[in-house]
Amino acid sequence: MPLLMALKATDNSSNNQEGCNPLKEDRLISRDLKIWIEQFERDLTRAQMMEVSLQEKYQSFKHCRVQYEVKRKQVELAIQSVRKDGKLSLDQALVKQAWDRVSSRLFEWHLQLDKSLPAPLGSIGAWLFRAEAALQEEIIFHQAHEETANMIHRKLEQHKDVLKNLDGYKKTFQEIHRTQSVNGVPVPPEQLDDMAERFNFVASTSELHLLKMEFLELRYRLLSLLVLAESKLKSWIIKYGRRESVELLFQNYISVIENNKFFEKYEVTYQILKKSAEMYAKANGSPEEIEAVVRFMNETTTQWRHLSVEVRSVRSMLQEVIANWDRYSSTVASLQAWLEDAEKMLNQPEHAKKDFFRHLPHWIQQHTAMNDAGNFLIETCDETISRDLKQQLLLLNGRWRELFMQVKQYARADELDRMKKDYLDGVAVLSAFTDEANRKFSVPLEVSFLNVKMFVQEMQASFFSFSRNFILEDVGN
Template sequence: MSLTETRSNQENLEEAFRIAQQELGVPRLLEPEDIDVSHPDEKSIMTYVAQFLQYSKDMPSVDDDLEVSPSEKVREMTCWLQRAYEELLDVWSSTEREGYCRRYQAFQTFVGSFYEQRHPVIPMLSAMKRSTKLSEEQVALRQAWDNMEDRLQRCRTELDGALPAPLHSLAQWLQRMEAVLAEDHGTSDHRSAAQNARDKKEQLKGLMVDMSGHLDTLHLFHNTDDEGSSLIPDEKLDELKRRFTNARVTAKYHGIKLEYSEHWHHVCELLSRLKSKLNAWRGPYGSQESVLSLLQDWSDTIEKQGLVSILNAALHKLKETASTYTGKAALSEDSGTVNRQVKEAESEAAVSTEEADTVRGTMDRVLATWESYKHCSHSLQVFLGQEQAGSKVPENLSKWSSLQAQLNESGNFLIEVTDSSTSSSVANELGKLNRRWADFIKRTKFVSTKEAVPSQQASSSAPCAQAVQRLVQEADWTLREAVEVSPEALHSYRKRLQVSLMAVSDK
């Protein structure tokens, strides 16, 4: 439609006849020369119009249109966008050798018509943004829309570049400024977002240096040539002035927004790094060597790299920038979001910092427990191997009993804090060693009863010996049963084992 104003009457009639014949199936009964005359043949015209009336009878009614499925509507809008895209290409190519004014006016006419007709597409695109999965029709619509938007922007860029000097330099400056001032979409990659905000902030500083010079260009530019004709359409000059004013006003506060964005994304990136480390440091843990490696990683991250200190300093800078941001009346509508983001970041930093201190203590305890467990396990195995063939009660039995209790305490703790594979291995090893200890205690108690009790007290000691034997048997049964490696089963097993061992020790 935008070309109708730039073409002759006969050219427009030729295009209308072509579309009617190809798109609507209306036979070509007339030629442009038959119509573009002072006194056209009215009978021929009425015959041709009758063909359109017949076509209109075959068009779907409003009720039929209401029955169109959503997918069909999406396809219709996709086809419309594709036709509009082809029309834009036609507008652009047909005015390639025309003057700047004619090409600009043809483009603007097309854009105005396109914007008026695009309203049905907007709700569809908005709904697609909220959808987690798009259909093939929706993907095609999005692609057609993106193609159209990209092509429109390319045309605008070419029109800016074709401006006469010195306006073309001003237009190029405006394009760079508008790119810096454009709002970025949210991203989960905080490191890249922080760097992007930092880069834009530096670009903005450089562009602001040239602002006054371009303002002079606008004020001093005379839009007439030597013959008194306009160099560019007045609408284009007004557009440049409008864009420049918008850039100047927006840039005044955009630097603050970019600085805040840089610091906020930086804090979020540091928090993400710390949380990732905490996930590894808090367990469940593995072998003694793996715990030692985690402690070294904690030392490198917290003490050498100073991640927590860097986070606290970045958070302090963020709060200062946020205070400047919310103190500007022109940015007051963002105050709620800024205050909420800072509060959340401050809370997360406090929790993560405290956990970093706590988890260090936990890893120290796990490492110390591993050392205790391995020491007790090795010592007890050596002792039981030496005493296996012995027939006398060792003099330092209480020492070994204490060591065996320490072994179980260490083992039970490791079972609770290690991963399933390590926990199962510790439980099996602990069970085997406890069964050997139970066998040793059973032999020792009977030897002690037989050798140490005087004959006159034998009868009174018999019940005690029987009780000891019964308790040892119970402990032996407990130690020999298969244990399911789960928190509940291990907890129950541990309690029954402790009760049995305490009872045996008291006898």
């Protein structure tokens, strides 16, 4: 067991003679530690209650803190869980409870000693504790990135508020430290030296701490946007349902992406994060930390490059699904109604059938549009709806095929009628042009350069007018 190897209290000779029982040894170690901690707490209480000078009180505190630090690693090893579920045994829990209690007592004593110093040093000592606590405070990461970012933001604002007084307090303290007194009242030099070290720690790490907090807040802001995009993408890229449900998805997309300006928000967050990351990495200077920051920025850039393309494509996809539902519904409704009438027309006289089926090419186009839209929906909708669509198309296509085999000749007849009409219209236009040309040629013309020029221009205008009308009629048909 690593714990038994780490603790000096282990009796190796006894283990060799009587055999090793790790659980029993752990309990003995925990019991001994608990006894020591309880005795240490009693000593701590007595030392705090002693009526002595400031310097003697601080010496007592230093002595207790040395004992505390000597025992710290041993206690931390002893309260590490060795169980799979991470829980502590009862003995470990009792040791931890006692250790937390004396840790708190020692911290409070230290704070009390600093606060009891003559003003303004007492206020500076109280501030120094708050500053140290801010710099050493652990960040609690939540499951939701947005919640983590909000928590870091609150802490960052609190820490900024505390650390803004650094320069003023440091200047005042340095003067007191130089004179070793406050308004002529001597201050324990050792206590001042300890405070000076702590001031140096706060001064040297505060800027980096704030930069790190800003970077972490923006990091989790960005991650929350990425997670939101991924989760929404999973809800949008699915096997779709009926038109109404697809419309709801589309409205949700519009709300999340467009109304909330999602892409703009991501870009702004990313650019601010990029600057913050550069400043933090530069101030940190650690190769490992710089590498970690660069790796994170590269990974998120790559992730967003692919994710943004997919998110942008969702809009057109949802619109296409909705459009195909509309196309399919309208063509099915109109084709069903037309088939009802068409099937009844099969028993009518030839001239009636010919008149009814003269628009057959239009219904051929409708039939093709219905199948295109239906097949698209079969591929993109869920299994139940796809099965219903297949069944509906099977029935309609069966009716269409049976009818079309009996009336397909009318599609050609309708085309011939249109060609005949186009021909007659063209002949009429050409005849009008030739009649007008003959009329102009039969009118006597006084020969002169100006008259000939005007005659040629009139003929050219008539020809161009005829050509334009003929071409327009051809395009219209």
